[in-house]
Amino acid sequence: MKRKYIIGVGLAMAIIATVSIGIIVNKNNTDLNNITANNDVADENEDGFETYTYITDEMLENSETSTMYPELKSEFTPEIMFNESDAIALVTITTIDGASMEYSAYGMTYGTMVVDNIIYGNIEVNENGLVGFFKPGGLVSVADYDAHDNQAAVEKRDYLREQAGIEIDKENSYMNLKVENDVELEVGKTYLAYLHFRDKYGKYEIVGLRNGLREVNVAQQTRVKTQSLDLNNIQIKNNVTGEWEDLDQYIQENIEVYE
């Protein structure tokens, strides 16, 4: 009798614990799912900056993904990335505001981020505490793509669509441009980023494709607040191997050696 009682209590506690964990995990996932597109600009209050992305499910449904395969003059080694960067920092992405072909032959996604730790160089922070960024590629409208493309190329596409009897709304049809060996950016996530300041636009270009943007092993934020991270206890993701590496070791081997 006593044994059955103990087993019963133990079972009940296990069930309660499982249900509790499920509720907590589900709540966290629900919070992350609330990072969806809206028309509000990032707005800071005491709880941090609200995250935002301009990309909606409808835009993704009306898009074609396209990868560009550049021949580069050289690989983005740590030394080259260091030499091309005005700053190297841990940053958290706050907003992804848009993308356009105006800023690069690849198109550039633009948005804002907060700077958590500066590892090298200096960063100009805006009055509102945010820094503007550019990242190659992005979801651009066909209209924007055509406006910056060679005229003969645009005319050919229009001709082929006409021959096929296809009409498209260029303003609301999209191309999801990606560069070979680049990685995705997500709002609320923290990254080690190599940054080159583009004076003309007052924003920092993230340099080096997958070598210059490495996810940090801290929780994704739903409202972004500046974090002061302990560099000795941080890991960054190697986008080639998928392995996590110690940041302090990376800094010693790939940044401090070039200072």
Next chain:
Amino acid sequence: MKKYVNKMILSMFALVIGAFISTNVFAMTPTWPNDAKFDRGVSNAYYYVDGTATSYTSRINAAVDNWVDTGWGWNPIYLYPVASNYATHIDFYVSNYQQDAVLDNYTLAYAGFWDINSNRLSPAGYGPSVDYFYTEVKMNEIFDIQTSTIIHEMGHCFGLAHSTDHYSIMYPTLEGTYVTTVQKADHDTINYLYN
């Protein structure tokens, strides 16, 4: 027992030698997923040189000549220049890259892939995975583009992906490419794709 062991060792040795030989004799340059390539073949193909790229006409023609006659034997490529791009396989342009953008400053050229309905092809990171109607080569106006770069981009157009072999014209960076013309592996891969 000893006879059996000896036979095993001999068989394994033969296997290793065979693998080594076959790897070197029939080396291939990587291709796009599903061996994606021109849906119209390459035996009667056309190319267009845009007004923006006329200064590169002689180098483009030299690159075409290298693909038509690689020096490694016969392949099915026959390419002709035409004045209009409406029915072409490969269109050459010089594009406006941004001088203050780092990636633009490191890019010599890139290739794009399109289907007959003007849909741009290639799922992220894997290259075109279905056959395509035409391609574009967009050269960077910042640089003096060499014939070897044009050959490289044309390789993408024909269906060759980047290679990790420094002695392939399809190595992804100019600095890391130790050759300037189509190599046997590249030539063999064209025959594999289009025959």
